[in-house]
Amino acid sequence: MLALVATGCSSGGDGGGGGDQGGGDATVRLALTQDVDTLLPMDSNVGDNIAVLDVIYDGLVRYDPQTTEPYNYLAEDISTEDNVVWTIAIKEGTTFHNGEPVDAEAFARAWNYAAYGPNAMENNYFFERIEGYDAMQGDYEVSEDGEVTVNEEPSADTLSGLEVVDPTTLEVTLNGPFAGFDTMLGYTGFFPIAQACLDDIDACATQPIGNGPFQVEQWQQGQSLTATKFEGYTGEEAPNFDRIEWTEYSGSSSWPDFQAGILDTGTPPPAEWQQANADPDLSTRKVEVAGAALTYLGFPLYEGEPWTDVEFRKAISMAIDRQAVIDAVLPGQGVPADSWVVPERVPGGVAGTCQWCTFDPDAAKQALEAAGGWPEGETLTIHLGTDETQLEYFQAIGDQITLNLGIPYELDPSPDYFARRAARDFSGPFRANWFPDYPLNENYLGPVYGGGEPDEGNTSFGYYNEEFEQLIAEGDRAADLDAAVAKYAEAEKVLAEDFPTVPISFSQVTVFHSDRVSNVVLDPFSGSVKLRLLEVA
Amino acid sequence: MGRYVARRLLQGLLTLFLVMVLLHLLTTAAIQLNGNPALAFFGDRVPTAAQLQAVSERYGLGDACYNQLGNPCVGPFLDRLAAYATGDFGTDLRGREVTEIVAVAAPNTLRLFAVVGLTWLVVGMTLGSLAARYRGRAADHGIRAGSILVDAFPVFVMLLVYKFVVTVPMSTWARDTFGAESLPALLFRPSFSPDHPWATVLVPGVLLGLAGSAAFIRLVRAAQLENYNAEHVRTARSKGLGERHVTLFHIVRNSSIPVVTAIGFVFAEALAGAVVTEGLMNVYGMGGVLWSAVRDSDVSVVVGIVTLLAVVTVVVMIVVDLLYAALDPRIRFD
Numbered sequence: 001m002l003a004l005v006a007t008g009c010s011s012g013g014d015g016g017g018g019g020d021q022g023g024g025d026a027t028v029r030l031a032l033t034q035d036v037d038t039l040l041p042m043d044s045n046v047g048d049n050i051a052v053l054d055v056i057y058d059g060l061v062r063y064d065p066q067t068t069e070p071y072n073y074l075a076e077d078i079s080t081e082d083n084v085v086w087t088i089a090i091k092e093g094t095t096f097h098n099g100e101p102v103d104a105e106a107f108a109r110a111w112n113y114a115a116y117g118p119n120a121m122e123n124n125y126f127f128e129r130i131e132g133y134d135a136m137q138g139d140y141e142v143s144e145d146g147e148v149t150v151n152e153e154p155s156a157d158t159l160s161g162l163e164v165v166d167p168t169t170l171e172v173t174l175n176g177p178f179a180g181f182d183t184m185l186g187y188t189g190f191f192p193i194a195q196a197c198l199d200d201i202d203a204c205a206t207q208p209i210g211n212g213p214f215q216v217e218q219w220q221q222g223q224s225l226t227a228t229k230f231e232g233y234t235g236e237e238a239p240n241f242d243r244i245e246w247t248e249y250s251g252s253s254s255w256p257d258f259q260a261g262i263l264d265t266g267t268p269p270p271a272e273w274q275q276a277n278a279d280p281d282l283s284t285r286k287v288e289v290a291g292a293a294l295t296y297l298g299f300p301l302y303e304g305e306p307w308t309d310v311e312f313r314k315a316i317s318m319a320i321d322r323q324a325v326i327d328a329v330l331p332g333q334g335v336p337a338d339s340w341v342v343p344e345r346v347p348g349g350v351a352g353t354c355q356w357c358t359f360d361p362d363a364a365k366q367a368l369e370a371a372g373g374w375p376e377g378e379t380l381t382i383h384l385g386t387d388e389t390q391l392e393y394f395q396a397i398g399d400q401i402t403l404n405l406g407i408p409y410e411l412d413p414s415p416d417y418f419a420r421r422a423a424r425d426f427s428g429p430f431r432a433n434w435f436p437d438y439p440l441n442e443n444y445l446g447p448v449y450g451g452g453e454p455d456e457g458n459t460s461f462g463y464y465n466e467e468f469e470q471l472i473a474e475g476d477r478a479a480d481l482d483a484a485v486a487k488y489a490e491a492e493k494v495l496a497e498d499f500p501t502v503p504i505s506f507s508q509v510t511v512f513h514s515d516r517v518s519n520v521v522l523d524p525f526s527g528s529v530k531l532r533l534l535e536v537a
Numbered sequence: 538m539g540r541y542v543a544r545r546l547l548q549g550l551l552t553l554f555l556v557m558v559l560l561h562l563l564t565t566a567a568i569q570l571n572g573n574p575a576l577a578f579f580g581d582r583v584p585t586a587a588q589l590q591a592v593s594e595r596y597g598l599g600d601a602c603y604n605q606l607g608n609p610c611v612g613p614f615l616d617r618l619a620a621y622a623t624g625d626f627g628t629d630l631r632g633r634e635v636t637e638i639v640a641v642a643a644p645n646t647l648r649l650f651a652v653v654g655l656t657w658l659v660v661g662m663t664l665g666s667l668a669a670r671y672r673g674r675a676a677d678h679g680i681r682a683g684s685i686l687v688d689a690f691p692v693f694v695m696l697l698v699y700k701f702v703v704t705v706p707m708s709t710w711a712r713d714t715f716g717a718e719s720l721p722a723l724l725f726r727p728s729f730s731p732d733h734p735w736a737t738v739l740v741p742g743v744l745l746g747l748a749g750s751a752a753f754i755r756l757v758r759a760a761q762l763e764n765y766n767a768e769h770v771r772t773a774r775s776k777g778l779g780e781r782h783v784t785l786f787h788i789v790r791n792s793s794i795p796v797v798t799a800i801g802f803v804f805a806e807a808l809a810g811a812v813v814t815e816g817l818m819n820v821y822g823m824g825g826v827l828w829s830a831v832r833d834s835d836v837s838v839v840v841g842i843v844t845l846l847a848v849v850t851v852v853v854m855i856v857v858d859l860l861y862a863a864l865d866p867r868i869r870f871d
Contacts, residue, residue: 037629037630037631037633038631117591118591119591120591120592120594202632205631205632206633220641220731221633221638221641222638222641222642222821222826223641223731223821224731247728247730247819248821249728249819250816250819250825250828250829253700253728253816253817253818253819254728254819256700256701256704256705256727256728257726257727257728259705259709259727260704260705260708260709260712260726260727261709261712262726262727262728272701415571415834416571416576418576419571419573419576422576
């Protein structure tokens, strides 16, 4: 039955092609940034290795490209009575590329490896909701002068909340109720791994043993990565081409290669943006999608006035002409944000939750007056990292503040931005960016603004609101996902009233493609090309 | 001659050791001042102490001295020296061997250097000699003016123009005319291809070489001019030797010493040019690897590669010194 569906798919794809290439060269050529340094699912946390692993591995669920809603893929069924104990039934008969079965054990071993603190996997924190996570972290203490004392080695090397009932059934017990748990399961960090992979984890990081429609043929790290079709693949979603060649690039230098026909997709650098869009031929091969990453401005609420004055934050927010900033620095790569959760792209996200995010210089001036004005002769310091694009972006934002409020500003780019933020070492607004981990509005809220102490606030902003915390907790306990999403949306409204941070823009991805490929669909979540839907003529 | 070589070798070793000490102190101070690079690993997230410690250890920065400003971290330095002595150059942040990275990156950079070096020699020696020979005439003025023009045009701009203006129409035309895998199409490819390492590095290499050759042309010209009027040349001419023989054996050879010296210096400069070229043309080479390692605070890679580069530089300097001796007997018997 599966095979029939697969055949149906590929013949449908072939029917549309013109076939002027000859020699059966169904290869897709794409660019990859050189930052890809591992292909281990548990350790892959950036857009590019996630995009590669999406065709190398299959997960329990996959996400609809239009709505980002999850649907079962390797999972036959995911059920729960109380949002605490989840029973996952896994489809029978699928295998890894080396022949090992993809069973409950394959998931359990991957999750246990990722959750074990000393393995230092990037995706470790995804497992903190599963029972037994804390016992796998151990306990260290770092004293003032940097002396590290190991108080306690991890007392467990498996998650107590993970039980392999039989080869096709995995039972997961969470620390507490979380209605959105099944939404997380399609993320790269939850992919299964083979025993052979675990036996030689270093080799597996560069030569993965996957279970998806493609397998890595060769990875010349820093230069190129090639993947070829896995003949034994029985899943439904397999692309209609045979081979993918990724060329690794440092920086944005791949555009001329796209223009010269060496690559099938490309995004122009800002300097080439106008020309590319004006080109009548190129502009017919343009695909755009709103991404999910939020760039926003945080305030050191732990520093007191004027940052704690909501009128002051409103003034800053309404003084920024977001569209002008985007057009000047990153044309086509952003849309003005007027909410904290990306609208329409994730369940519960709606536009306009932020009532003070529209550009209104007069209202901004009034708000500043209400806040007592800006002290004469003082300079506003905006803290950020050293990324050049971000520097230009926040310079444009600072210019807007100076222009519309008369507040002089200076940028404070520092390479130890994250360390300073963790140490609450900021004396003015700072750049913040959130790329969500799974498509649920909760992910924009709880991890960013929750979990703080009532008197201290959370680490990054110094924000705390009892009602906000309660709504997030109620959402986690909700009977089903829809009810949970509604509670999380209420939490966003609380946030909107408190207005602790100023949303600036959501990412937008624009991709041009060659005439060799068609059905170019961008992932609304990560912005990368959905390789399983792509067709080669 | 033996003592001369031995002295140079010992000096080289001492230089290397000093470079390593300096590197170690600089990177240690950078970590102590800038904070733990392991924090960057977590991006926008705030890690727990346990996670941070696990990642620090993975980065080889677990030793407490990295948190104490002013501590020279002698322990980790000795460990590193011992490891280097056994040929273990450590791994990058993701556990990839530094030696393996170098094994892939170095040949690409060396290819670039070979093209650059050849361009210098051919362009510098030919044009410099011509200018000296026809001094004061149109050819001389033309060559000197040209060299100033090239010198005034930064490598970065030259490569940028080449990449964004020239390559796309040229390679498209060549592909359509001769085929995708033909030599002309590869020569004008907008970026490096590891499958065709020589063809795709040729044009950028020549451009980088041209940019560096300006100083070289003038040096060759000046050195040869000195010799044209030298007494030994007049003697050679008065012996009745032909002009070609006089030029090749009495002028070019004797004017080679400053030129050889310049190769040593220009080598270091070429390395800087290589970073730009590699970055723009997407060559996976030493310059690019070093650049991103510094950006990511990848201490093992930075120290490993800079040490290797120091070794290469010291070797080049020793070779230059030996060439002196070969060219000029007075140095040999000093």
